[in-house]
Every structure is written in structure tokens, then in C-alpha cells.
Amino acid sequence: MSLKYKFLLFLLLTPLFLKAQAFRNYSNEFLTIGVDAAALGMSKTVVATTNNVNAIYWNPAGLAGIEDYQGSLMHASYFAGIANYNYAAFAMPIDQKSAIAFSVIRFGVDDILNTTELIDGDGNIDFNRVSLFSAADYAFNVAYGRNLIFKDVKFGINAKVVRRIIGDFAASWGFGFDAGIQFERNNWHFGMMVRDITTTFNSWSINETEFEKIKNAIPGQNQNLPETTEITKPKVQLGIAKSFRIGRFFNLQSEIDLNIRFAKTNDVVSTDFASIDPAMGFQLDYDKIAFLRLGIGNFQNTTEFDNSKSLSMQPNFGLGFLYKGIQVDYALTNIGSVGNALFSNIFSITVDYSFFRR
Secondary structure (H helix, E strand, C coil), X not given: CCHHHHHHHHHHHHXXXXXXXXXXXXXXXXXXXXXXXXXXXXXXCCCCCCCCCCHHHHXXXXXXXXXXXXXXXXXXXXXXXXXXXXXXXXXXXXXXXXXXXXXXXXXXXXXXXXXXXXXXXXXXXXXXXXXXXXXXXXXXXXXXXXXXXXXXXXXXXXXXXXXXXXXCCEEEEEEEEEEEXXXXXXXXXXXXXXXXXXXXXXXXXXXXXXXXXXCCCCCCXXXXXXXXXXXXXXXXXXXXXXXXXXXXXXXEEEEEEEEEECCCCCECEECCCCEEEEEEEEEEEECCCEEEEEEEEEEEEEECCCCCEEEEEEEEEEEEEEECCEEEEEEEECCCCCCCCCCEXXXXXXXXXXXXXX
16 A cells, blocks of 8 residues: 555544544634735635645645745734734745645734732732743644646645643643645636544643642532543635636635534534635735725624624725735734634735746
């Protein structure tokens, strides 16, 4: 059996070996926030059309379209700057049919007050005993994209290492795979991205010395060590897009995506087996120089205080400008995907070195 078939068998069977473990409906959720202001301005509807360095996140199959070195940076903050989200990526072609990319993501809350020792052994409050710590999540990714036998079909895979740290209290390591495919024909684009295709396994290490300090702080709570194993369920994103030429200088790209979780949630379509959250995005550009983006997604069934039901949704807006291989994008969006959270301003920059070789 060849190496590639052994690897495919590994991807298919790993979830069966892990089915008895602690699956979580919400795990490693910082990896669902998204990257690149251009994509966020379209409500993340890019799985079928992504084709630059940021495809390492959205669909690694899109990396196959890269012709030269590319880099991308993004910074976002929300909740009045309490939480910060940073992303950096680099991609390069291997040959005319394939490319490789690397990225790092950090989502963290810094300078959190540690008051577990605020009260000394005599019951006195001593603010000198207060210290600071950070709670940070990291994801390190390496991805490979390639054209398959047919030129219009692309395939990609992303391997990720997840590191999560909560001060000196706890830390974990995780590992998983994502895989995606794209197909293009006559200005129609189709894409599928499967996140955590093998499930992503996180193993936590708890500092028992620190745990003992808070064990009896609240009667009846924190009496036992939390579970140390966490497994992220697979998620699927399906996309279909169409490109239109409008006059001499304008182009319109539209895409509809279905975001599928294998759990019962508040999504607009929800069953015991799976839940589906649709999203729509549009991008209008002027001669591939200036971009206007609109999107709507995160459709959620909500229950009000009076027990009445309603449907909430999240609109997004974005602008972009490309000049001499440097693209700067802006998005006004809720990066936390929480209906009641404030909207956030997000900026990103992408550099394509191929322009400088001309």
C-alpha cells in the first residue's frame, strides 16, 4: 500500500479510535474566528474562492493557485481591547502545480489579575499578593495544496498544532488535520473544507499545587480536577460561488456557504445529528484595484426574556485596496461570532511578491 493511501486510511479511521473519548461541542473555538479582513467582510464565505496565502485557513486547496511568495498579517481586538487576536502567514509555490504555507495564530487575554492569594493566612487582604497572568491560545499550521489530475480540481491539507496556556494553572497540547477541495468551471466555483477531519485531540496538564489554592474557595465547587482530555468534533463548510463581469471595469463575486456542526445548536437549521448555519457574501471590485464587500451570516434562533422566539443575524461590511502587490483590507464585523457583542474593526495586509518580479 502506497504512503498516500496509508495516510488517507489514517484520516478516515482516527475518529473511530477516538469515539470513546470526551468529545466537545465547543472546543478550540478560537480557531473558528477566522482570518483576513477581506474574508470576514464577506461573512467568511470564501471556501470556494480563496486562492492566496490566507487559503491556509479557509481552504488549503486554494494554495495551488499561488505563483510566488506571499505573506499576510492581521490584528484585531475586541471587548475594549481586553482580548487580542493576531495572525501571520507565509506561502510559496513548490512547482507549477503545488504550494506550501505556514501560519501562526494567537488569541489571548493578557494581564489578568490573579487574586487567589489576595487573603493571607490570617484573613487579611493584601494587594501585594495579587499577580498577573495571561490566558493564550496558539495554533501553528503547515499546509499543502495541489492541482489534481484535472486542472480545475484542487486539493489541500493542513496540519495544526494547538497550544493553550492559562497562566501557571494549566496548559495543553493538541494536534489535528483539516482538508479541503475546490473545483472551478465556467466562472462557477465549488469548495468543501472539513475542519478537524480526524478530530483534534487536546491533552491538558493541570497544576495541582495551584488547584489546591482554589479547591475550597467556593463551597461545593472546584472540588475535583477537571477532565484532561478534550476532543474537537469535525466541522464542514460547503461553498458555491459565481463570478460576473459587469461592464468594462467591474467584477462581482458572490458566494453562499453552509457551515455544518455535528451537534445540536441554535443555528437556523438544527437537529440532533447536525446543525447548519448559512452565510452569503458579495465582493464588487473596480478593475481588481478597489473592493467593496458585504456579507450576512451567523443566523441564530434566540429566546428572549419573555420566552418569545426570534431569529438574529450578523451583517458584515468591508473595503479593500490593491496597489503594486500590496493589498490592505478593512472589515467591520463581530469577530467573536456572538450576537450581543460589539462590532469590531479589523485590518489586514497581504503582500504578493510576484508583482515585484515584473
